[in-house]
Amino acid sequence: MKILFRPLLCSLMALAAGCATTHDHPAAVAPAPQAAIKQAPAPVLLISIDGYRADYLSRGLSPTLQTLANTGVHAASGMQPSFPSLTFPNHYTIVTGLRPDHHGIVNNTMTDPVLGKFSLGNRDAVSNGRWWDQGTPLWETVQTQGMKSATMFWPGSEADIHGKHPNYWKPYDGNVTADQRVDQVLAWLDLPADQRPTFITLYFDEVDHAGHSFGPDSPQVNDAIRHTDEALSRLVDGLKQRGQLDRINLIVVADHGMAHTPTRNTVLVDRLIPLKHVDVVSMGVLAGFNPKPGFDFAKIEATLEKPQKHMTCWDKTRVPARLAYGSNPRVPQLLCLADVGWRISSSDYVAKKKSTTQGEHGYDNEAPEMQALFIAHGPAFRQGAQVPSFPNVDVYPLMTHLLDVPAAANDGDYNAVKGMLKPEAQ
Structure with missing residues (x-):
């Protein structure tokens, strides 16, 4: 049953280079009850390929993604972003299950009567939890249930939302390569069991940057698609080497698509x-x-x-x-x-x-050009299944079900997506 959120009248990170640290930032969390650790669910690794339009997969440039789709679940016509189809609003929607109007990140650039101005390049704003506290991100819920979380770049994860960070997190640094991002995720999975995160996010942005600079139909976007898939291949190989590929639930999404915007338009x-x-x-x-x-x-x-x-x-x-x-x-x-x-x-x-820019997003979320990638693979998911398009608010209740944690108030509908799971996992 859909849970509707009533917004309160209250009030990644900036996508800009200039934050070069690569150290973990552990957040203080009370020791978990022994019962919460005893029967930990299969880990969930949420991967975002910013700006990967749903139909990019048909270009034949993403063999790793295609294999995951063929052996898992794929929304062939894409997943519908929330409006506006912008980066920060939709990334926060995916981890809260709330539409932007309800979680408060209503645009990449916005103002608040109390907090002032917010923009991607304003590091003070993006790291201020008061901008984000109208929603409860999944990493916070996971930690209150005695498990650990890690974010390899995700909008909101740099902020002290409700006074908390993920257990392990990285301030955004555009100079960190896709391979380095993958290696950090694998390093987290190599931690001892009592330190290992159960919920992890991974973020890639090359496809989006190329789409803005050169347009979605450019050779540069095709190169970015290839490069990102190579990084995903590195991830899959690393999981195979660790015997974890069939023990972890992978959810690969995009926040939005991309449309060609000629200069004259x-x-x-x-x-x-x-x-x-x-x-x-x-x-x-x-x-x-x-x-x-x-x-x-x-x-x-x-x-x-x-x-x-x-x-x-x-x-x-x-x-x-x-x-x-x-x-x-x-x-x-x-x-x-x-x-x-x-x-x-x-x-x-x-x-x-x-x-x-030669490519843009933010348009009507029903526009075909805005539809986003969705692929899921792992022990809980059906194999070789195609599912119809669905709104991205539904990813959140899907993840809370997989992690066996209580969902915060949200706009999603688990019943709309439970069919992508094996019967025993529903």
């Missing part, structure tokens, strides 16, 4: 409204504006909510219900969503920018 919003009359919260695929004292915001809304070329605008109270977005205080009062393949910007920004 830019809506210049300053040609429609005077930007100095609003507080600009964000630009890009999903632009957000708040009222500025002394100016007629109702007139601004009336202008932008008229039919526009290549974008649609709403007051937050009028966002279509299927997007499940607009109730959180961090959502700007006025939202403009670009059509797939377009972006929203300003004349000044375009004039100063030396180059523009």
Whole structure:
């Protein structure tokens, strides 16, 4: 039965290089009761390939992923991201089971009435647990149940959410190679049983970076797909050598897909409204504006909510219900969503920018280009099974079931995904 979350009126890491430490950061956790350790479930390794669009698998460049799909469970048409189809909101959705409107990470760039401004490059913000505390990440629940967790880069894992970190975690460092990330996960699995994590995350970002810089149909994206699959092959080989491949439940996901956005496909919003009359919260695929004292915001809304070329605008109270977005205080009062393949910007920004991205995401989460990879493999999963598309909020109750831990309040539906498990594992 679906559990609906009622958002509270409260308030990875930044995806930017510059944090070069590679030391573990163990979090203090009370000793687990002996009974909780006695019958530990099979470990769950959650792997994210940022920006790996569902149909990338059909390019034939990911033999390791294809083998896992053929011998496990695969959502052939993809997994549907939550809206907005952006990196931080969807990564946090996957580990909380909450839609962005409910867990509070409503955009990669946002403002909070109390906390101020949040952006990917603001390390103080991304490491501040108050931005993230409207949700309860799975690593926190796992630890309260007497098991250990480890995150090899995951949005939110750098923050002291509810005063806690994962037992083992890494501050994001874009210079850490895919192979090094894999090796760290294997090292954690080599720890003595009483120190070994039961829930682990692993994050790859090369596919997303290439998609933004060169577009989803570029040779550079194909190279990134190959490189990431080679790192996954290293992981699978390492698990085989340890006799663990058939003893660990692997869940491979993406946070969103990617759409081609030619440079010319830019809506210049300053040609429609005077930007100095609003507080600009964000630009890009999903632009957000708040009222500025002394100016007629109702007139601004009336202008932008008229039919526009290549974008649609709403007051937050009028966002279509299927997007499940607009109730959180961090959502700007006025939202403009670009059509797939377009972006929203300003004349000044375009004039100063030396180059523009050739690929973007953040669009309507029903768009085919936004559908994300989902593959699962392990002792609990059926073999050679294809499942229909499902919303990514359902991954969370699937993982809590596999780990035999109580689920926090969430928007997911375990009954929608339990069919991918073997009968004895349901």
